Amino acid sequence: MDHSAADDNNKAKVEVTKDKNGIQQVVLRNPRGASARVSLHGGQVLSWKTDKGEELLFTSSKAIFKPPTAVRGGIPIYFPQFGNRGSLEQHGFARNRMWIIDENHPPLHPNDSNNKAYIDLLLKPSEEDLKIWPHSFEFRLRVGLDLDGHLSIISRVRNINCKTFSFAIAYRTYFAISDISEVRVEGLETLDYLDNLCQRERFTEQGDALTFESEIDRVYLSSSDVIAVFDHEKKRTFLVRKEGLPDVVVWNPWEKKAKAIVDLGDEEYKQMLCVDGAAIEKPITLKPGEEWTGRLYLSVVASI
Template sequence: MGHYAAEWDDKAAATEITKDWNGIDQVLLRNPHGASAKISLHGGQVISWRNDKGEELLFTSNKAIFKHPKSMRGGIQICYPQFGDCGLLDQHGFARNKIWVIDDNPPPPPPPLPTNESSSSFGKSFVDLLLKPSEDDLKLWPHSFEFRLRVSLALDGDLTLISRVRNINGKPFSFSFAYHTYLAVSDISEVRVEGLETLDYLDNLSKRELLTEQGDAITFESEMDRTYLRSPKVVAVLDHERKRTYVIGKEGLPDTVVWNPWEKKSKTMADFGDDEYKNMLCVDGAALERPITLKPGEEWTGKLMLTAVKSSFCFDQLELQSKGF
C-alpha cells in the first residue's frame, strides 16, 4: 500500500487510507489518545489536525473548493517552487495542486536532533509522500527534482512536517517555499503572536516595503500580510478566548509569514466566507527573502512542528526546550 507506519501496538488503528468524494486518496493518522491528522494526496495537504478531545486545530473555509486541480482553502498547503503570484507558475507554485503518491522507498531520514525530542517523537504514526515534476511542469519550470514529504503525528499530539527537495537536474536551480498554515482561532481580535518582536518585515500590502516591528506582540485590527525576515525558530500564537497556545517550531525556514485577509479582501475570494477571517490566522514557516539554491545532487530540508497547548501563560513561560527547539 505504500510507506506509512505507526510505532505503537495497534498499527491498523493508527493509519487508515480512504478516498475523498473525488476518488483521491487520503491518509488518516491517529494516536492512541485520540488525536488525528488527515493528509490528502491532492497537494500533499494536511486537511485536518485534531487534538485528543476531537477539536479541529486547522481552519478550513466552509466555501473551500477541493476539486483537482484547485487546492483547498485551509489546512497546511505546500507552496513550492514559489510563494506568491509571479511568472508563469500557479500562485504559490504547483506542488499544492498536484497529485502526490505514497513513497514506497524513501531514503533514510536525517538523524534525530541531539535534544529531548524523544518525548514527542515516541509513538508517532507517519506517512511518506513523493512528488516528481510532470512533463507540463517541466515546460513551465524546467528543473528535475524529487520532493519527499513526511507528515507525522506524535504520541503527545504534535504534528510534524518534514520536506526534502533533491536536485536531480544537470544544473543548479533556485526556489522559494512555505508551509501555508491556516490555524483555527476563536476570534482574531483576541489573538496575539509572540516571538517576532523587533524584527524587520516586508509589508506585502505596501509594495513589500521594509519595516520594523514596533509592538511587543502582533495583534490584529485590519488586513495583514507580512513576511518577517530571519525569524526565530519558535513563534507562539496565543488565543486568549479559547485559552489555547499554538507553538510553531521550524528549521531550514528563515522567514515567517503572517496573514489575515480581514473583511474587505474576504469578500473578494470566491472560496472564502465573508466573515471567516474572524476565525483563522495564517502563520507560515517559509524561505522567501533569499531563495534556496541547490546544486546537482544537493538536498534541502525544511521542518515544521506544531504544538497546541491549553494555556494562558506567556510566550517566555513555554518550555520550548522540551520540544527540541
C-alpha cells in the same frame, strides 16, 4: 480479554481512504486519539485534531475539494515560488498536483517510531511542470503525528538536474482561532518584515506582540525558531517551531478582501490566522545532487 486488540489500541495507526471525489487521503492516529488527515492532492494536511477531537486547523465552509483548486484551509504547500511571478501559477504548483505515497522511503529510526504515525509522500515534476519550471527535482514530504499529538512536516527537496536551481517555499498554516481580535503572536519582535500591502516595502516590527485590527500580509525575515500564537478566548497557544525555514508569513485578509475571495465565507476571516514557516527572501539554491531539508513542528498547549 484479547490482549492483541488491547495492544492494537495502543499503537499509532495509518489508514488510506478516499474522499467523495476519489482523491486518496491518509489518516494518521496516535494511541491517545489525536489525528491528522493528509490529501494526496497537494500533499496538503487538511485536518489536525486533539485527542478530544477538537479541530486545530481552519477550513473554509466554501472550500473547493475538487482539483485543480487547492483547498482553502489546512496546510497547503507553496513551492517552488511564493507569490505570483513569471509563468508559474500563483504560489507554485506543488499544492495543485497529485502526490504519491513514497514506498521507498527509509522507515523512522526505531527511537523515533514509538507511537508515531507518519506517512511519506513524493512529488516529481510532470512533463507539463518541466515546461513551465525546467528543473528536475524530487520533493519528499513526511507528515507525522507523535504521542503528544504534535504535528511534524519534514520536507526534503533534491536537485536531480544537471544545473543549479533556486526555489522559495512556505507552509501556509491556517490556524483555527476563536476570534482574530482576541489573538496575539509573539516571537516576531524587532524583526524586519516585507509588507505585501505596501509593494513589499521593508519595515521593522515595533510592537512586543502582534495583534490584529485590519488586513495583514507580511513576511517576517530571519525569525527565531519558535513563534507562539495565543488565543485568549480558547485559552490555548499554538507553538510553531521550524528548522531550515528562516521566514514567517502572517496573513489575514480581513473583511473587504474576504468578501472578494470566492472560496472563503464573508465572516470567516475572524476564525482563521495564517502563520507560515517559509523561506522566501533568500531562495534556497541547490546545486546538482544537493538536497535541502526543512522542518515544521506544530503543537498546542493550554494557556491562561
